[in-house]
Amino acid sequence: MKRLTPTPSFLSESAEIAAPQLLGWQLLYDDGITRTAGYITEVEAYTMDDPASHSYRPMTSRTAPMFAEAGTVYVYFTYGKHYCLNIVTGPRGRGEAILIRAIQPTLGIEIMQQRRQHSNTNYRELTNGPGKLTQAMGITTSISGSGLGKQLFITAGQIPDKITSTPRIGIRRAVDRQWRFVAILAPSSANNVNT
DNA sequence: AAGGCGATTGCCT
DNA sequence: GGCAATCGCCTTT
Numbered sequence: 001m002k003r004l005t006p007t008p009s010f011l012s013e014s015a016e017i018a019a020p021q022l023l024g025w026q027l028l029y030d031d032g033i034t035r036t037a038g039y040i041t042e043v044e045a046y047t048m049d050d051p052a053s054h055s056y057r058p059m060t061s062r063t064a065p066m067f068a069e070a071g072t073v074y075v076y077f078t079y080g081k082h083y084c085l086n087i088v089t090g091p092r093g094r095g096e097a098i099l100i101r102a103i104q105p106t107l108g109i110e111i112m113q114q115r116r117q118h119s120n121t122n123y124r125e126l127t128n129g130p131g132k133l134t135q136a137m138g139i140t141t142s143i144s145g146s147g148l149g150k151q152l153f154i155t156a157g158q159i160p161d162k163i164t165s166t167p168r169i170g171i172r173r174a175v176d177r178q179w180r181f182v183a184i185l186a187p188s189s190a191n192n193v194n195t
Numbered sequence: 196a197a198g199g200c201g202a203t204t205g206c207c208t
Numbered sequence: 209g210g211c212a213a214t215c216g217c218c219t220t221t
Contacts, residue, residue: 044202052202062217079203080214086202099202131203170202 006149007071015045015089015096016179020165022087022098023183026106026157029137034111036137038103038127039157044168044180046086048095051173055095065145067095073152075134075144082131083140087148101169102128104185105136112136158185 010021020043028037046053046066054076055066065074065088072088074097086097105112105123113119116136118126127133134140143151160183168180 046202054202057218060218076202077216078201080201080216082203084202101202129203168202172201 006147006153008154011070011087011089012091013089014094015047015098016177018089019043019045019098019179020163020181022100022154023163023181024158024160024185026155027100027103027137028107028153028155029139030151030153031138032151034108034138036105036108036112037155038105038107038133039185040100040102041104041183041185042100042102042128042181044099044101045089046097046099046179047090050177050179052168052171052175052177053095053097055097059095063095066097067093068145069147071148073143073146073148075139075141077141079131083134084130085134085139087154099130100133101130101180103133104187108137160185 010018022043023040025040026037027040028035046055048055050056054063059067062076065072068088069092070089074086074088075083077083085100088097090096105127112126115138116126116132127136148154162184164182165178166180167175167178
């Protein structure tokens with residue numbers, strides 16, 4: 001069994017520095033019954049002095065996990081349907097996090113397909129969005145405020161072949177910041193469908 | 196106490 | 209590509 005790393009040291013850096021370093025790591029969720037996992041391929045950074053961030057406004061009970069120590073899990077519910085998963089970065093009190101926007105599935109693929117009602121033979125639409133991957137993995141606000149190393153894990157994965165940065169998706173403020181990071185990974189063998 | 200809206204998704208044209 | 213769905217949170221009366 002691979003050794004688990006509760007909180008990689010780079011998460012103590014600010015979100016926009018840590019975010020690209022999170023690409024390629026394997027995200028693993030164990031809800032006590034099932035395990036699902038995938039390589040992180042798309043992330044976005046959010047910080048306290050960032051008008052697009054939940055932490056730009058004073059802390060509330062919902063956003064409190066963003067202000068906790070690096071490695072804290074922050075999950076929020078939005079649009080009446082979707083859960084979005086973040087990994088908190090930086091020192092305690094700073095209000096920073098990395099939004100996980102996409103993963104490349106590696107483990108528990110059939111379970112993820114069932115949860116997503118996704119019967120296609122390739123996985124293009126399975127986990128390529130922040131709400132999609134939480135639905136596929138069964139992640140909800142129940143783990144918001146917990147820490148890495150309990151149910152959610154970050155394990156060594158792949159070194160990205162290439163990383164690009166772009167403006168973030170779906171925001172209206174600070175649209176000029178290039179804080180979305182996308183990785184090109186070698187396709188995993190189980191996922192090697194080539195479109 | 197009430198209304199507006201969102202770090203999205205999927206369906207429809 | 210445009211837009212409805214859907215509800216908890218936050219802001220404003």
